[in-house]
Amino acid sequence: MDLKSKIREIEDFPIEGVSFKDITTLTRDKEAFKEAVSLMVEDLKDKNIDYIVGPEARGFLFGAAVAYGLGVGFVPIRKPGKLPGETTSFEYDLEYGSNTLEIHTDSIRKGDRVAIVDDLLATAGTVAAATKLIESLGGEVVALEFVIELEFLKGREKMNGYHINSLVKYQ
Numbered sequence: 001m002d003l004k005s006k007i008r009e010i011e012d013f014p015i016e017g018v019s020f021k022d023i024t025t026l027t028r029d030k031e032a033f034k035e036a037v038s039l040m041v042e043d044l045k046d047k048n049i050d051y052i053v054g055p056e057a058r059g060f061l062f063g064a065a066v067a068y069g070l071g072v073g074f075v076p077i078r079k080p081g082k083l084p085g086e087t088t089s090f091e092y093d094l095e096y097g098s099n100t101l102e103i104h105t106d107s108i109r110k111g112d113r114v115a116i117v118d119d120l121l122a123t124a125g126t127v128a129a130a131t132k133l134i135e136s137l138g139g140e141v142v143a144l145e146f147v148i149e150l151e152f153l154k155g156r157e158k159m160n161g162y163h164i165n166s167l168v169k170y171q
Contacts, residue, residue: 004168006032007148010014021148021170023119027061036167037062040117040145041069043165047142050112053131055101056082056116057089058119062147066117071130075107076112077130088136098105101126103133110138124155 006029008022026032040062049070055077067074078142080089080100087102108114116130121144131141144159149166156164 001032001035003032003036003147007168019126021120021150023058023061023147026147033065036147037065037069039167040165043145044070044115044143047115047163048113049115049142051108051110051114051139053077053103053114053130053134054118055116055118055126059117062119062145063117066115066145075103077103079103088133090129090132090136092125094125098124099128099129101133101140103130103137105137107140108134108137108139110164112139113142115143115145116141117145119147121149121159121164122153124158127155128158131159 004050006026008025010020010022013020020126049072051073052063052067053075054060056079060076080102083102083104086105088105089100089102091098091100114134116127126142134141141162144165146166147168149169151169151171
C-alpha cells in the first residue's frame with residue numbers, strides 16, 4: 001500500500017512556507033492505519049521490546065497500537081504537569097524557544113528494552129529528549145519508529161547509532 005498517498009499535505013500550516021503532513025487522513029483510513037501499525041510491529045517483533053514509549057500526542061496514536069500488536073506495555077511521555085505521579089523531565093531547544101517532556105520515574109527500569117514510536121522524525125528534538133529520559137531511568141532504547149521522516153531536516157543524523165525505521169520519507 002502507498003501510505004504516502006494517504007497523508008494529506010496542507011500548505012502554509014501552521015505558518016507560511018511550511019507544508020504540514022497531516023496523518024489524520026491516514027489514521028481514519030482503517031486499512032492504511034492497520035498497514036502502518038503492522039509494518040512497525042513487523043520491524044520490532046524480533047527486538048525483544050519490553051515497552052513502547054510514545055511522546056505526546058500523536059505518539060500515543062501509533063505507540064499504543066504498536067504496543068498492543070507486540071503484546072507489550074505502553075508508556076506515555078507528556079508535556080509538563082500532565083502526569084500525576086513522580087516525574088523526571090528533560091528540556092530541549094526548538095527552532096523558536098524550548099520545550100519540556102516528562103515521564104513517570106517508575107515507568108522504565110534499568111535494563112528495560114524500549115522502542116520509541118512517533119508520527120514524525122524532523123529535527124529529532126522530541127525523539128532525542130525522549131531517548132534521554134528513557135536512558136536516564138536506565139532503559140535501553142533499541143529502536144525508533146516513525147510514520148513520516150522529513151529527510152531534508154537531517155534528524156536521522158542526530159540519532160546516529162539507533163535503529164531507525166520510517167514508513168514514509170519526504171526529501
